Amino acid sequence: MTDFAISVKKLKKSYKNMEVLKSIDFTIRLKEIFALLGSNGAGKTTTIKILTTLLRADSGTVKVGGFDVQKQGRKVRESISLTGQFAAVDDILTGRENLIMIGKLRHLKKPKAKAEKQLAEFGLTDAADKPLLQYSGGMRRRLDLAMSMIGNPNVVFLDEPTTGLDPQARLAVWNTIRAMSKSGITVFLTTQYLEEADSLADKIAVLHQGKIVAEGTATELKKNAPPPKLVLSFLEKSEMKRAKETLTDYFMEEDGLTISLLTDGSVKQATEVLSKLEIAAIQATFAQQPPTLEEAFLSIIGEGAK
Numbered sequence: 103m104t105d106f107a108i109s110v111k112k113l114k115k116s117y118k119n120m121e122v123l124k125s126i127d128f129t130i131r132l133k134e135i136f137a138l139l140g141s142n143g144a145g146k147t148t149t150i151k152i153l154t155t156l157l158r159a160d161s162g163t164v165k166v167g168g169f170d171v172q173k174q175g176r177k178v179r180e181s182i183s184l185t186g187q188f189a190a191v192d193d194i195l196t197g198r199e200n201l202i203m204i205g206k207l208r209h210l211k212k213p214k215a216k217a218e219k220q221l222a223e224f225g226l227t228d229a230a231d232k233p234l235l236q237y238s239g240g241m242r243r244r245l246d247l248a249m250s251m252i253g254n255p256n257v258v259f260l261d262e263p264t265t266g267l268d269p270q271a272r273l274a275v276w277n278t279i280r281a282m283s284k285s286g287i288t289v290f291l292t293t294q295y296l297e298e299a300d301s302l303a304d305k306i307a308v309l310h311q312g313k314i315v316a317e318g319t320a321t322e323l324k325k326n327a328p329p330p331k332l333v334l335s336f337l338e339k340s341e342m343k344r345a346k347e348t349l350t351d352y353f354m355e356e357d358g359l360t361i362s363l364l365t366d367g368s369v370k371q372a373t374e375v376l377s378k379l380e381i382a383a384i385q386a387t388f389a390q391q392p393p394t395l396e397e398a399f400l401s402i403i404g405e406g407a408k
């Protein structure tokens with residue numbers, strides 16, 4: 103047994119003559135939350151479909167839970183669950199009825215008891231008897247997740263689990279996903295949101311123009327970003343004006359009573375800036391601002407901050 107929940111090697115997929123995946127590789131460890139990050143049309147859903155045996159790869163090797171998706175599709179399907187971008191739930195049925203239906207499809211011995219447990223765990227007991235037509239987006243996603251956990255999968259695939267949710271519902275879904283991972287499940291999710299990958303994922307892979315252009319923890323990816331900025335804050339507009347006149351050698355961005363200097367991140371340069379302010383007796387406070395994942399992302403895909 104390997105300690106990888108998923109391994110993908112030299113995976114290629116084209117639709118007719120459009121190459122969507124141009125030989126991608128990545129691995130996911132057991133119990134990890136892995137985020138495949140990419141813009142619209144990057145190939146995230148295509149990748150998920152191949153990993154969940156819904157679509158055949160053109161070439162490459164994909165293993166999920168130790169099983170080959172091409173040769174051992176049934177074994178793979180038995181150990182995973184998939185929550186699609188457009189979830190397949192029945193709108194007329196209630197939340198409880200949907201859960202019971204899935205339990206029966208998964209051949210559970212006590213589908214009703216399991217449905218109650220899932221409703222409680224995912225905060226849906228009060229909404230159990232409403233048809234899904236009356237659910238909000240956030241409630242639907244929670245029900246999707248509750249359904250995906252029936253049958254005790256080892257690996258859960260979530261295609262854009264929080265797209266379209268308001269911030270509060272998004273946080274609730276994030277907490278649910280964290281709880282899934284704590285309970286020992288490997289989570290593969292796709293997202294277009296950098297902050298989602300940043301806050302949730304143990305490991306991130308960036309899919310861009312058919313290739314994985316970066317892979318690692320959020321912290322590792324941020325190392326590719328421009329160096330931290332030096333942020334200076336002022337109490338008085340006049341002090342800020344004097345600082346700008348003193349620091350004409352630097353690139354800066356202004357925002358209210360703060361200016362951010364683009365530096366090379368070195369002690370030497372920070373000391374230089376601060377001592378110039380000190381010598382001119384300018385009243386200011388300073389802080390270092392680490393790069394955001396967004397800056398890292400833009401710099402990785404080559405549209406980065408200058």
Ligand SMILES: Nc1ncnc2c1ncn2[C@@H]1O[C@H](COP(=O)(O)OP(=O)(O)OP(=O)(O)O)[C@@H](O)[C@H]1O
Binds near residue numbers: 141142147294
């Ligand atoms: N069945 C198909 N036939 C032809 N082209 C397809 C098919 N499915 C997807 N594509 C194309 O392949 C590319 C990747 O699509 P995919 O759905 O995997 O992207 P995605 O990253 O999931 O995008 P989104 O963020 O919009 O969900 C897109 O250009 C899409 O138009």
Ligand SMILES: [Mg+2]
Binds near residue numbers: 146261
């Ligand atoms: Mg998609």
